[in-house]
Amino acid sequence: MNAENFGSSERLVAAAYVRQGAQGRRGHELLLRALLEQGKCPEDGWDESTIELFLHELAIMDSNNFLGNCGVGEREGRVASGLVARRHYRLIHGIGRSGDISAVQPKAAGSSLLNKLTNSVVLDIIKLAGVRTVTNCFVVPMATGMSLTLCFLTLRHKRPKAKYIIWPRIDQKSCFKSMITAGFEPVVIENVLEGDELRTNIEAVEAKIKALGAENILCVHSTTSCFAPRVPDRLEELAVICAKYDIPHIVNNAYGVQSSKCMHLIQQGARVGRIDAFVQSLDKNFMVPVGGAIIAGFDASFIQEISKMYPGRASASPSLDVLITLLSLGASGYKQLLKERKEMFSYLSSGLKKLADTHNERLLDTPHNPISLAMSLKNLDENNDVAVTQLGSMLFTRQVSGARVVPCGSVQTVNNYTFKGFMSHSNDYPCAYLNAASAIGIKKQDVDVFLKRLDKCLKTSRKEGNKEKTVNEICDSNTGTEQLAK
Numbered sequence: 001m002n003a004e005n006f007g008s009s010e011r012l013v014a015a016a017y018v019r020q021g022a023q024g025r026r027g028h029e030l031l032l033r034a035l036l037e038q039g040k041c042p043e044d045g046w047d048e049s050t051i052e053l054f055l056h057e058l059a060i061m062d063s064n065n066f067l068g069n070c071g072v073g074e075r076e077g078r079v080a081s082g083l084v085a086r087r088h089y090r091l092i093h094g095i096g097r098s099g100d101i102s103a104v105q106p107k108a109a110g111s112s113l114l115n116k117l118t119n120s121v122v123l124d125i126i127k128l129a130g131v132r133t134v135t136n137c138f139v140v141p142m143a144t145g146m147s148l149t150l151c152f153l154t155l156r157h158k159r160p161k162a163k164y165i166i167w168p169r170i171d172q173k174s175c176f177k178s179m180i181t182a183g184f185e186p187v188v189i190e191n192v193l194e195g196d197e198l199r200t201n202i203e204a205v206e207a208k209i210k211a212l213g214a215e216n217i218l219c220v221h222s223t224t225s226c227f228a229p230r231v232p233d234r235l236e237e238l239a240v241i242c243a244k245y246d247i248p249h250i251v252n253n254a255y256g257v258q259s260s261k262c263m264h265l266i267q268q269g270a271r272v273g274r275i276d277a278f279v280q281s282l283d284k285n286f287m288v289p290v291g292g293a294i295i296a297g298f299d300a301s302f303i304q305e306i307s308k309m310y311p312g313r314a315s316a317s318p319s320l321d322v323l324i325t326l327l328s329l330g331a332s333g334y335k336q337l338l339k340e341r342k343e344m345f346s347y348l349s350s351g352l353k354k355l356a357d358t359h360n361e362r363l364l365d366t367p368h369n370p371i372s373l374a375m376s377l378k379n380l381d382e383n384n385d386v387a388v389t390q391l392g393s394m395l396f397t398r399q400v401s402g403a404r405v406v407p408c409g410s411v412q413t414v415n416n417y418t419f420k421g422f423m424s425h426s427n428d429y430p431c432a433y434l435n436a437a438s439a440i441g442i443k444k445q446d447v448d449v450f451l452k453r454l455d456k457c458l459k460t461s462r463k464e465g466n467k468e469k470t471v472n473e474i475c476d477s478n479t480g481t482e483q484l485a486k
């Protein structure tokens with residue numbers, strides 16, 4: 001309702017009441033105005049009614065919702081199912097134009113506004129989470145692996161001779177495939193064992209750069225968030241090397257936004273050396289459905305170049321989901337989730353340590369990993385490897401998801417590259433172990449129930465040796481790797 005309509009309403013309802021109604025509406029509109037003017041995540045979360053009002057206002061700015069529209073083009077935002085239209089708040093045009101995912105779409109002012117606002121709000125959150133000097137970012141409706149591919153493909157044009165990517169090893173298939181899909185040859189740098197931790201071998205990285213020649217290297221592809229006992233890469237040292245040899249540096253920050261330590265590493269790396277872009281998952285950091293990632297960086301024009309590499313238009317759903325989420329949580333709600341995650345990490349860590357002690361195992365000492373923990377499975381392992389994988393299936397059938405058991409020395413070939421000790425980030429990690437993570441949204445109850453069920457499973461598997469034969473095949477929810485337990 002605008003002023004004119006409020007005026008007309010006064011013919012039907014007492015003017016005083018209408019005024020009050022108008023005031024009520026104004027409350028919502030002041031929030032919208034602050035968002036449009038500042039482009040920042042509101043400190044306090046919005047009520048659902050404000051968010052819905054806002055989304056409806058955006059939708060009626062798009063041509064598919066114009067009352068008098070007559071479409072004679074091949075892309076008119078027609079939707080056959082009302083259910084589908086409502087699922088998308090009638091924002092049907094998506095984002096971008098054929099040439100650029102960040103470009104404004106003339107047929108869809110509302111969707112374009114949504115896209116710009118989302119990128120701006122997300123940028124604000126990245127700053128709040130610790131990368132204060134980030135200058136540009138955009139949401140891309142592809143998961144992390146494909147978004148990394150897009151970064152590599154953008155670099156290809158700047159470094160036509162390059163065919164290698166230097167990659168400190170992390171046993172996660174999508175980040176490996178992101179390089180293969182882009183047409184590059186990953187140069188795997190094995191990690192070094194320091195205490196229980198697996199850390200970046202800086203000397204080996206530099207030696208490889210010298211051996212291959214800087215101009216033949218597309219970039220260094222490093223990782224922050226990862227499964228223990230690997231820890232985030234030494235970003236500062238890598239960033240310094242990249243600056244020294246004038247080699248681009250792309251950081252896989254898959255679930256690192258939720259950790260102030262990972263974000264601090266990126267901030268520091270950019271301060272002392274070179275980081276060209278860092279990529280993070282929407283679902284892993286913002287509790288939205290799988291489907292999007294954020295590509296961010298310190299040189300706004302490079303980030304824009306990446307967005308221009310995206311061929312064609314794109315789904316607005318990931319942007320819409322993350323915008324709704326951040327408006328509902330507000331900056332304070334997101335900060336609260338980060339705080340709770342950190343507390344749950346300590347809680348999980350001490351609980352797992354106690355449990356390990358009672359089972360004659362050890363919580364591996366991995367102080368540089370802020371999210372994932374690992375507990376040794378020496379006693380099971382000494383019996384046999386089958387017992388270790390079996391523990392994995394036992395947990396899975398008892399509805400523990402995300403816990404990941406890693407036997408010693410499993411070999412796996414990914415795109416013709418054979419990894420010894422696959423899943424463990426190392427050719428020969430000294431023991432088998434079990435991972436658990438404290439990720440955003442985890443509740444105390446998740447930890448309590450997990451520890452109770454793990455305790456039971458460990459007791460059972462010691463008693464029964466390898467008698468449990470219920471599950472033949474499980475699929476680890478984190479890695480997508482299939483483990484065969486016979």
Ligand SMILES: *Cc1c(COP(=O)(O)O)cnc(C)c1O
Nearest residue numbers: 143144145146172174175254281
């Ligand atoms: C999740 C994740 C990825 C990317 O996986 P997508 O399914 O493409 O989002 C890459 N590396 C690590 C370490 C991850 O955790």
